[in-house]
Each structure stands twice: as C-alpha cells, then as structure tokens.
Amino acid sequence: MSYTIKYNRTSNHIGGLTVRTTGGGKDMGDHVSDYSQNACGSLTRYRFADGESFNYLVDVLETARKAGGRKLCKTCEKAAEAELERMDEAVKMAEVEERMAAATPTYGFPEVADADTPESASVPSVSANEDHSGETMAEKAATKNDVNTDQGKAVLEQIDANIERAKSLAEADNVDALKELNDETEALISSLSGKDSIKAKKAKRDAFTAASTAQEKPKAEVKKVTEGTVAPKTWDQYEGTKELASLGAEKLAEGVRMHLKASMVAKDVAAVVFDMWTRIPNTTGAPDILGDMDPSKKASGAMLRLAGEGFEDNFDNRQALKRLARSVQDQRTDVRAEWLRSLDEDTEIAAERRALMASVLEGKPEDEKASEWVANVYGTSTMGVTEKKRLEYQAKKEAAELEAAKRKGAEGGEGEGEGEDEEEVAEDTSTPDERVAAVVKKILSDFKKAKPEDFESASEEVKEAARAQLEQVNKALKAMITATL
Template identity: 45%
Template sequence: MKFSRTTSATGTTQYIAEGESFRYMAERAGKEWTLTLRRLETVAGIRVAEPGTPYWETTADTLSLCKSIATEFEALGDDYRSADYGHRDRVTEAVLRAYDTTITEGETMAETKTETTETDHAATVEQIEANIERASSLAEAENAEGLAELNKETETLISSLPSRGRFEEWGRPAVTFAALKKSLRGNMRQASQAQAKPEPKAQVVKAEPIVPAKYTDFEGVEELVTLGAERVAEGVRLHLRTSEVAQEIAKVALDIARSIPNKDGNPDIMVTSQQARDAMGALYRKAGEGFERTAANEKALKSLQRSVQYFRGDVRGEFLKSLDGDSADAAEDRAAFAKVLENKPEDVAPSVWVAKQYGTALKGQAEIDQEEFEAKELGSGAEGESEQSQAVSVDEKLRTFAKRVRADVVKVTVDDFEQASDETKEAIRQELEETYEALKAMIKATI
C-alpha cells in the first residue's frame, strides 16, 4: 500500500493512503505519530472519507510503525473473522503483527516493508527541517549544550542522504541531493547562530508593529487560499477553459497579495514578501489534494499555472485603474495605499502614481499582446501614424522588455553559476559581460 506525502491546509505534513474501504492518515503529534482510520463512502460517484469521529485512532513512536499497522490492517481484509485469530478484533491483530519482531527470515507478511527509498528521504528531510526550526529556539535561549547535540543529530541525518541523484517530492521544486544537502547545512548554520541582543536604549521609542510570520495570520488569507485551491482543482479535474480559470485564480492571487503587507507596510501587490509567496505555494499544494495525480492532470496544472502568471499583470493593472474611481470601494482601496499616495502630485492619477512607486505598469502582458495582434490585423505599418502613438508604442515596448529581462534573471541564482562546470562558465562569461555593458548604457539613458 503506497502512502503519499501531502500538506494540510494548516501546514501539517501528512502521509495518506487508501485501501478498499478505509483511508489511512499518519501525522506527527509532538514526538509521536498518530494513525487515523476513516471509513470510505461514495458520494456522487466520488470516494470520500466519512466525517465525524474516525473509525479508529492510535499512536506510535515512528512513521514506519504507523504505516506498518495500516498495511497489516488493510491486508487482513473487510471479511476478517476474529474467531480465526484467537478472538482478537481486527485492529488488535494488526497492531500485534506490526510490532512482531520474531518473523523468521523468509517468512512473509502482507507488505511488511512498505516504505520506499523515496519516502525514507522525504521523512529524513522533514526531520532535518524540524530540527532547523528547533535550532532557532535553542539559539535564542542560549542553550549551547542542546544546540550542539541537535547539530550533531542533524548532520548525521544530512549525511545519510545520497550524494547523487535528484530529490523530487510533490509540492517542492526538484533539486539535486548535492544542492539540497548544501542548502540544509547552510540553513542549520544560520539557525544555530544566536541573534545579537540589542543594547538597551536610554529613551523610550515607538514600538514597530509586529508583522505576523505566517500568511495564515492575516485576516481572510487562508479562506482565499482554500477558494483558489478549489478553483484550481476544479479546473484541472474538469479540464475547463484554461484562460477563464486562470483569470479567476489571478484575481484571487491579487486579493491574497493585497491582504499581506510588503516590507514597507504597503499592500504586497507585487508578491515580494515571503508570506505572500508561501500563500501562493499553499494554494497550489492544497489544490493538488483535490484531483487525481495523473500525467494529464499534472500537465493541465502546469499549463494553468503558466496562464495565471500570464494574466497576473492584467488583473493587477485593472485593479490599479479602479483606484481612480469615485465609488466607496475605490476610496477604501486608496486608503490601503495611503502611505504610497502621501506625496502624490495633484495632477497625477492615483493609479499612475501607485504603479510608478511599485515599478509596474497599468497594462499586463495579455493586454499588450492583444493590442499588438489588433495592430497587425489593422496594418500597424500604415503611413500617417502620429508621433504620440509612436511614443506610446515605445513606452510599452520598453516596459515589456524590462519585465521580461527581470523575469529571466530571477530564474537563476548565483549558486547555479557556482555549480556550473568551468567550461560553461568560460563560454557564458563574455556574453554576460556584453549584456551587462548594454544594460548599463540603457540605465544611463533613463537618467
């Protein structure tokens, strides 16, 4: 029986498997693991777990033991007769089999060993990340002894991961094990460094507002994540028209971003904060729980994600244009950008000023593409084109260019270059230097 690793709406890691009549879910509860069994029922042709009190729930010391108990319970079957097993009920027999340590070599039980190497690695990485979180607390408490012991344990776990191959897990970007281990070690070193305590100040200063650390702490964001996830899952399952669903998701994504402040305390409409990025990641992970994992659905999801990215600029532009309105909603939205609009000149529209401060445009890529298409259809090269229209065309061309350059730059990191071969570094160095000089000249022309 195959368990799949997933993340709940509250961010808890869970391992889920389904049998003939039961759904099995294992999750960490402190130092222990909890195994929950829920009977399955069919509603409108779809198998779902019965709500309310679970059929059975137990705890175990390890994830492996939880999986073993579930596997043995499933193997015993729904036609289980206690009279054939010493009048022990099904759950008792499953636990006894899972804890049995006297199995002779060659003797088999139904799926005694259910964990694959991939699952082992996922569980190891999860434990390492939990240790990293704990290290921050120990460092803050200046618990040097506990921190040293935790570092030793974590290094053993990291060293147990392979040095070759790739780590691939649902909800995470694929990465080589070498890069993953380097990243985990760096995170552990950073977490283990106690933060310098600020010197006491002689005068009382105004305290800065406490910014919530998680996206779920911002009002309404978790509900928006759930709404977006359901819409994504529906689009993938039913293969709805991608462009229509993508625009809806882009609007939900903007609502999420507007609900979270950026580093300057303004609505994070450019999704630069970690909390906003975490919320979008949670949206897609939660959506993955709403449809079957098949090649066709995976392809549909990736296509939908690309379309959402494509329409985000248009949705943001339409929202910014709405700031110029006279409605109560427009006034409320302008109030959210009060800090940005403080120094706005009277002759500049709020939409134009806010867009300028965020370094974005009032037109998205979809709108620009549509205008270019219509221009071609009407014969954009005809004589008599006014100087004003030419200037607008140049402005939009440069805005689009700048956005595309930035989009390409953020796709790679310095670590990628450091891991590249010497041959590759030598081959691209001259191209990068020439590009750098060209960009410097362009920047100079904007001054």
C-alpha cells in the first residue's frame, strides 16, 4: 500500500487511506473522485500538490504532522489513526492465533501417562516470565493493554525494562538472547491499545531498535583530525542563521511591496547577510566573512526564496527584487569594510569582534592595524564597492569642475570677471522673446543628450543626487509652463 502527502500552502493531507464510505466514484489510487467515498472531502473538492510517498502509514502520519511547517488536516489524522488501530488489531489477533496453534502446554494432565514417569512430571512448572500475579508475559501480550490503565502502564514499564536489558545484551553480543527478548518485547508492544497507543508503540519500537543495536566501540588508536578541517553542516544548522534569513527576507519583501528606496533596504539586508556569514566557518574554522562557503551561499539563496513568498508574484515585483538583490551585493562589501574597520576601535563590540577573529589575528605585529591585517589574510579590502564608487564619482566631479574652470580661464584670461559682467549685460539688453527661445532650445538640446538607460544603470548615490536636482528642474518647468497659459 502506498500513501502520499497532499498539500497546499497551509495544510497537509494524506492520500491512500482505505477508510472510506461506500458509493460511486472513480478510484484514483490515493483517493476516490466521489466526495462521499473519502475520509477527507478536501481531496476531491480542491487541487493539491504531491509530496513524499510512503509504504507505511505510521511513517506518512508522522511526516505529515510536520512537513513544510504546515498543519495536518484533522480529518485525515483521525482517519489515519483509526486505520492504524485496525491494522494493529489484525496483526495482534494473527499473532495470538499463531502462538496458540504452536504453543505446547507447560502444565496440566499429560495426554498419555508413562508408567515409568515419576509423579513429579505432572506437577505444573512455573515459567521464568511469570509475574507475581501468576500471569505470564505471553498471557499479557495476548490481551489488550490500555496504556491509560494501571495494567497498561505496567506493561509499558516492562517494555522499558526490556529496552534497558537489550542494551546489555547488545554490548555482550548475545544474539540469541537478544532475539528472544525482541520477540517478547514486540508481543508486549503489539498488545498496547487505547488513546495515544499508536505514538507509544512507535516510540517503544524505536527505543528497542536503538538499544539492541550494538554501539561501535572506540578504536584504540584515534586518527588525529587534520588542523583546519571543520565538520560539514548545512547553512541552517549554525546558530541564528534561520532567524536571520527570515529577517532579511522580510526586509526584502517589504522593500518590494512598499517600493522603498533600494539603498535604504539594501544596507539593512546586507548587514543581516553578513551577520549570517560570521556565524558560518570557512575551511580554516574562522568566520566566512567573504561568503565563499557553500552554506553561506545557500543561506543567501534561501533568504531570497523566502522573500519571494512575501509579495504578489508578478513581473514588476520580481524585477524589483532582482534590482534590490544586486544593490545588496554592493552593500555587502560596504558592511564588511565597516565591520573590518571597527576592529581598530576601542569599544566593547570591537573587542567581541576581535575575539571572534582571534585565530586570524595570531601573529599580527603590534604596529599594524587589526583591520588591515584581517583584510590581508582574507584577501579583501577595508573599503567597500559603493564607498569606492562614491570616491571615484567625487574625484571625477572635482576633476571636471577644475577642467571647466581652466577652460573658462583660458577663454577669458585675466579679465574673466569682466567677461562675465559683459555677458550679464548682454542678457539684460536682450528681449524676453529672445531669452525664452534660447532657454527652450537649450533645454530640448540637453534632453536629447540624456539616455534613460544611463539613469537606470547609475549607482544609488548618483541616482539620489540626480533625483533631487531633477525635482527642482521639474518644479521650474512647471512654473514656466504655468506662465505661458
């Protein structure tokens, strides 16, 4: 029998349950097309995605209760538990019938009395498995033992005792005794019934299996771990990384939904990403501040996927998320650079960060800054990409202004000031029609030179400065247009 987890965004369901009512409908394998024939009507009323499939109902039930962080449908859960109860009853009855058919009487009157047989041969013998009440373990296993009653609790205690004994037998490699104990314990477990008995059975079976598995003994000679190696983990196994990924995803999704300025959101998200990286070790065991390790890359990818679930999935929002992600990449280098520079500060936070980088700072000369030393070890810089772009832009702007001043000085010579006065006088003597025509002509000429793609590809800092100036231009243009009405 195969069971399949069916799910949507909020809930899990179980397909393949045989608990159905009678009636029409087409058998689809894991559910019937007619609503009246399924334990859960949602399977035929709605469409679900297919999850994992299992051969055992107990496995699919446990997985469906937690798969994807979704809730298991209560109707499906009750139906599965009812079906498990029915299965256990059938197995238990089969075991009892088998034992009764194969059992040899241990006491009572012999069928044929041998004349040479001593009278003591007919005396009832007492089994080692018989308790003080006279009831043997086999008799207990042959009856129902409700886990909520005193009798059921006593059976649970006996099972626990068997589990403890199994550990000793496993360590002693006593295979025969362990097999006998396994049969006895399984019979007791199968006899359990009542509310929560299914969970109890699975827990006890798992515990006995674990106890009866011999633990590998440590070797006399332990191989020395190579210096610098780190046990592999997935990105979400490091402390705090899952929470940080969710936090970064929320900030990204909010930025997309609210159409916030990219530079405002990117810096916050970049700080969250870098925080995750500092919690993940690289191959030397030091913090992966470069984000080169596979867990670091997967952490960033998981954050983007989570962010995509936080807003309506359409083209505009997806493009906004891509642009925001690119901006975050640039801002990450700025966050790292600021973090490195903070190593030189005399603060409590700086001391904690230096302690985190203790293995990297070993051997640092006293006259060298901690920030420069760590940056050189990692092969990075104490200046971020956006910071470099900002300085480059400022340098180009100052060079252009200097060149313009030189050119203007060359044209006007030492009488530069007089030339400006003459130009102002010339403007004052022109007519309003001439001045309006000249201004409009220059505006149109400048607009033709502007390329929208240049504005889109510019850095966030340049965009921000240009936006403020263009808003002033827009206000001035509106005033000019209003004056012509």
